[in-house]
Amino acid sequence: MADIQDFSGYNPTWCPGCGDWGIGIAIKQAFVQLGFDPSTVAVVFGIGCSGNMNDFLNAYAIHSLHGRAIPNAIGIKLVNHHLPVIAIVGDGDCYGEGGNHLIHAARGNHDITVIVHDNRVYGLTTGQVAPTAQKGFKSKSTPQGIIEEPINPLITAIANGATFVAQGFAGDINHLINLIKLGISHKGFSLINVLQPCVTFNKINNYQYYLQRVYKLDQSYKKEDINQAILKAMEINEEKFPLGIIYQRSKPAYHEQLSQIKESSLINKKRFENFDKIIEDFV
Amino acid sequence: MADIQDFSGYNPTWCPGCGDWGIGIAIKQAFVQLGFDPSTVAVVFGIGCSGNMNDFLNAYAIHSLHGRAIPNAIGIKLVNHHLPVIAIVGDGDCYGEGGNHLIHAARGNHDITVIVHDNRVYGLTTGQVAPTAQKGFKSKSTPQGIIEEPINPLITAIANGATFVAQGFAGDINHLINLIKLGISHKGFSLINVLQPCVTFNKINNYQYYLQRVYKLDQSYKKEDINQAILKAMEINEEKFPLGIIYQRSKPAYHEQLSQIKESSLINKKRFENFDKIIEDFV
Amino acid sequence: MIDFSWKIGGEAGFGIMTTGVVFSKIASRLGYEIVDYVEYPSLIRGGHNAYEVRVADYKITSLKKEIDVLVCLNKETFDKHKFRLKKNSIIIFDEDDFLIEGDFYIKVNIPFKRIIADLKGEMVMKNTLALGASLAVLGGDLNEFLKIIEKQFEKKGKEVVELNQSFARRGYQEGLKKTKEKRNWLAKKENKEEKLVITGNDAFSLSAVIADCRFYAAYPMTPSSSVLTNLASWQEKTGMIVRHAEDEISVINTALGASFAGARAAVGTSGGGFALMVESLSFAGVAEIPLVVFLASRPGPATGMPTWTEQGDLLFSIFAGHGEFPKIVLAPGDQEEMITLTGKAFNLADIYQLPVIILSDMYLSEGHRTVSKNFLDSFINQYKVQRGKFIDSLKLPDQGKKERSKIFLRYKVTDDGISERLLPGVKGYYYQANSYEHLEDGHTTEEAEPRKDQVDKRNKKWQTYLENDFQLPNFYGDQDGEIIFVSWGSTKGVVLEAQKQLREKNIKTGFYHFNHLYPLDKEKIKDLFKRNKKYILVENNSWGQFGRLLMMETGIEIKEKILKYDGRPIMKEEIIDKFKIQNSKVKS
């Protein structure tokens, strides 16, 4: 059984107090609790402060391009579907640069877990707005305040076929550990949006801000009701932040619908050699 | 006053019976009824059978790259906001290749009108699935049937800030003309998803299919209620197709929030020459 | 000696393309060699569509200018191709459609419209009639056509099969009726070798399967799309996973994920889609992830002329990607080379852990050729999947009491520039494939020394490749010819034919055909060009891109150029004519 130390790479270089610390701990803890070992899990990192976790977390990993973690993760999953595959990404990364991939991965219900560090800014490039920024937020790229409204990633995912959509908070690590475990265990596309204070470039959406506005979904909440889920997800527009699984339904994952890999994973299959079967078309 | 002939370029090369004919007529008719002339309107075409309208419709136009009509349209609007700007695109074009632009243009409430030819296939490349294809649809690229669920473009737009989201049907031209006029007249981001039978590559979602499943939203429908609108838009997942304005709200358009162009459009402004005002920062 | 050219034309959207392929197949089954070429607009309907097949009873490698049999399903076909007709060309047409004045041509009037009206057929059946009539005129056998119809319509039931066959027969009868002179241009040959009729795309698809490619991702784009169609339709048989992704960026990144996870992976596209993949190509370069990229060009820039041909992406593809990293570019000259080089590309990608680009173009990708079944079989028998330093198992690390998983030195600096690559998932180890500059163990670094070492290591791969796997251009023709043609990729066939024709006029020529395009071995190539000859560059583009590459890499400058860039393939006559002028210039 692996322990936290197994997963611990370099010491993180995040700013003291950054929400990424909490997310990093939660991910490692979830891996340990799920019984993973660095050699039994695949992780794809985006580019950002979030993606910098690449050097702090041990696993078979790709440190991808900015915005491209999701398709990399899909590729790994399709080839070796016995490996759990997690994408660790930023909000600029996943909702901005890579926004298109999110929608279409959700449509396919690919069995990957996408953990988004939602800090409403671009941290690594020192503080421009992310697509999650609140309207009017002033940043290096929007000194007069951003004109765009924030993206609603939760609804975007739910409406386009994601089967596990959740929200966590970097300031509530225990809750987050559980959410990550549930997301990884879920068969299908899981999006976990994690509210993450960036203490350096976002002086507004800090811990206090969230502590006053987050609340946990309780037992009575019916996470399988898609209409309800969408209305619930609308709340973030009013700066209320439900925490927990906002939507979940069970549906075959993409790889489960491929007859090619019913018997064995793609990487473990025997080479196809019955070439005459395809050549005959050309005679 | 311009007439239909003014807007008519080459004879269309669409397949006889293609829904694009109806959309083409509706667009020209709407332009005429709005009092436009080819020299007073800007149109950006995507690449597809839909985008091939470039040669059939006279206007100041860009025949863009596949997927990139929306950012081109935004650029035109910001520079010359007195020109009405319309993007004529395909569903592969706008929801597949260019999916990311749709979300972010909606967030900005850019005052452009996006008319999507939703034929659930790639027409011009001779029949692969579009992101709107129904699950299980067999095509050249998905001979075993597509695994992905269709995108829900209506909710995606509504949830991310679009202020005019409508659905039309190529088989109901009069209704469509009106929708297009309303969309263009609306100040802000307008998405008009037009159900368009592709008679050549989509033998399932044909006129009959839609005639049995479309219905018009009536007076009692409250188009400004976002929650209702989203639930309404969910119906397309059950193969029910409401026609009309599904969601509309009034909100300043992007260009209306730019103090730079309050007095005059960007293109008509006098050149800035007070250089010392910016140089002083560097002394 | 049989050698004729048959062409059918009509309005786009009425089955001309299928008809053309069927004609090619019939000719091949009857024992002939074919080269074909399709002209169609980037429209589904409207516009003109034409399909041209050259048939011969000996090896041919290009089209010919004169059309011997022209089937006109409309007047436009006649008008557009008139200039390529000889006095005694055969014209199959419908006098109810249009009249051909004068005494030229052998006119074969088939009342397509009336027959269709009589038999209550659909307009597309014009093609069936026309094909039947063509067979009659050419002295061909109807049986193969009937068999093909049977296979084609099998699924739609017996009635449909019979209906179509009746049209074929009717066309054949009409054709016989109108033919005075009996020809044996398509007479069934005995002792014929078994042959396939395949396009360049088919060749790539087949070879990818043979090479054990397990993952293919694409976004449709002419002229590469039929690779997607092929591989997708074979999925259930081959077990390959094929993904039509949302855009080309997703295409290449899914493939890179798949390749990282251990599967041979490829992507296919044309110039515009490739352009979108360029950032990720650089990612493949630094992370050292093997990938085969099939790039079938069409005339650019931008959307350009989607259904036409050009060799316009050579320099772009060679220098594609920011930063400095090695890649390999191959450009097959024909279907056979597409088969062998595709197989090789998958091996090279694995051995050198880098992207390998197969450059094709519409002319090669969409035109058919006969390829002998024997050739393919022997390729299959000889082909070895070489995965280089890829390892899929490793002894568990032993690290004292607690056996912690250990970091694997994925980017170990080696003499040949290539490091071991471990299958992700192997127990006891882990590593990251990093898009940042990294240490040997994959961790990010910004230090000067390891940076330099990794750059050197990556650059080193090229040297290793040049020593072990690079191949010099093939030489064709006469070593003592005064003239040496130089070309690359799909222009191979036409130069070969031009050479043949020139030899008939007693002009000896040589021909260097390059298919291993990048990197090039400077010294070895300089040696080839040492002799004082007249070199002529032949390229299907306006910049003479290969000529410029040759200059850059070797200092060799070729001044005489035959360049064509109107979207059409080069015709052998264009080489010969140009050559004549140049030659006479030299004399005057």
Added chain:
Amino acid sequence: MIDFSWKIGGEAGFGIMTTGVVFSKIASRLGYEIVDYVEYPSLIRGGHNAYEVRVADYKITSLKKEIDVLVCLNKETFDKHKFRLKKNSIIIFDEDDFLIEGDFYIKVNIPFKRIIADLKGEMVMKNTLALGASLAVLGGDLNEFLKIIEKQFEKKGKEVVELNQSFARRGYQEGLKKTKEKRNWLAKKENKEEKLVITGNDAFSLSAVIADCRFYAAYPMTPSSSVLTNLASWQEKTGMIVRHAEDEISVINTALGASFAGARAAVGTSGGGFALMVESLSFAGVAEIPLVVFLASRPGPATGMPTWTEQGDLLFSIFAGHGEFPKIVLAPGDQEEMITLTGKAFNLADIYQLPVIILSDMYLSEGHRTVSKNFLDSFINQYKVQRGKFIDSLKLPDQGKKERSKIFLRYKVTDDGISERLLPGVKGYYYQANSYEHLEDGHTTEEAEPRKDQVDKRNKKWQTYLENDFQLPNFYGDQDGEIIFVSWGSTKGVVLEAQKQLREKNIKTGFYHFNHLYPLDKEKIKDLFKRNKKYILVENNSWGQFGRLLMMETGIEIKEKILKYDGRPIMKEEIIDKFKIQNSKVKS
């Protein structure tokens, strides 16, 4: 003669960068020339951060190897830079932090930690103390520092200003206390010219505004991001519209829309973002939409080393884009050239209706230099906005009774390859900018002749440019020198300094510095290289990319190369050392 190098280092995330810029500004205000350079990791915190400023009372153009004053905010700074210290270098440090053994160096112990604890300040104020102390040690004036603090903290209120000023004063006093020898290295100079302290990015930003660029779009990417910050922060003053779009594809396409609509438009990015724009660059090429692309390179491939420097994207940028279309690539050598060439780029884009790339790199983009205010003013006075054949009005067409709007021949074939471009919205006309191949009127075509005409027309623009606007490399140094350096872009300054130093050793050299990189005028350049000299190529990359380009375009091969590709800029000592070895080789 004053010429010293001051460097401050500490943990990343503690204000080192701001401190460095302030030091540069103070030096400039006091009348000195500066060249500075920042080293920082691609991390927000952790890792090492350092800022180096060379100061002189005469024109300098590069850094120097020896550090004369090292301010160590932590021990790592000392360890990392020890090898660049001389015996009498001044070290400002805190003995409570670490001790420096031995008799070397002039040690200035400032108890940063204790002072901060005493005065209840924050850790970042170490910088303020250090800067104050530095000024004392160097014999500088404190006033400019106090003024800068005032401006910087103005908005936060008087108290904050005073607090910070008190730290500055305290540092200054401590510094004075610990300084035995009085220095006048930063003594205020009289009669000084007014100067700006700007980075390459600042120079681009300023010049874009001067050139009447009205639209800028970007997605942040080091080292180009400060252009976005600059232009966005000036928006309200300049009236420019700046869009931070969702991705780089949207960036370039918004800019193309803006340019089509008539505004001068530019985009800025680094290699990875540029890679994503490449398809659209080709679109700009065929649709003939003017665009200025600011490409600030960093070491690749892929994410590479985001905060370091390299000239690795030259060939990529030159051949970027599928298909064949003209573009122009310029690479300024320093801040002054960035100003003039950016202005020129906007004119060229408009005149030739094509994309113009300004190639920069982290070293040029993020390092500061002093630029005289006079220089800028005279540039402003001389600069003319030249929009070429762009027209914003046209007589209404007269077409009989009903005045229908008329199609405008946007792509008219002309002798110089350039057609009139009409402002969209002008009454009575319309046209489309088409990504497909097109006729003169913009309508799509697939016919051979118009295709050829349009290709020729586009290619022709290059010729017109070469005749009218191309500039040969600048020559520096001695025409009769035996050695001629050849370099491009940001390596200009270091070669100039190396030349100077060599001349002191009586070695005469010449230097061709290229900043008009593509296209190149073959014959004129060949002429320049006709003389039998020893040419040495200097590039900040591993492939010698410009050398390869020169070979391709002119056949000139430069065999001697000084290449550096570890992410650091070239130091003049590296040129001189290399040169020594080579020279001695020649002799032996």
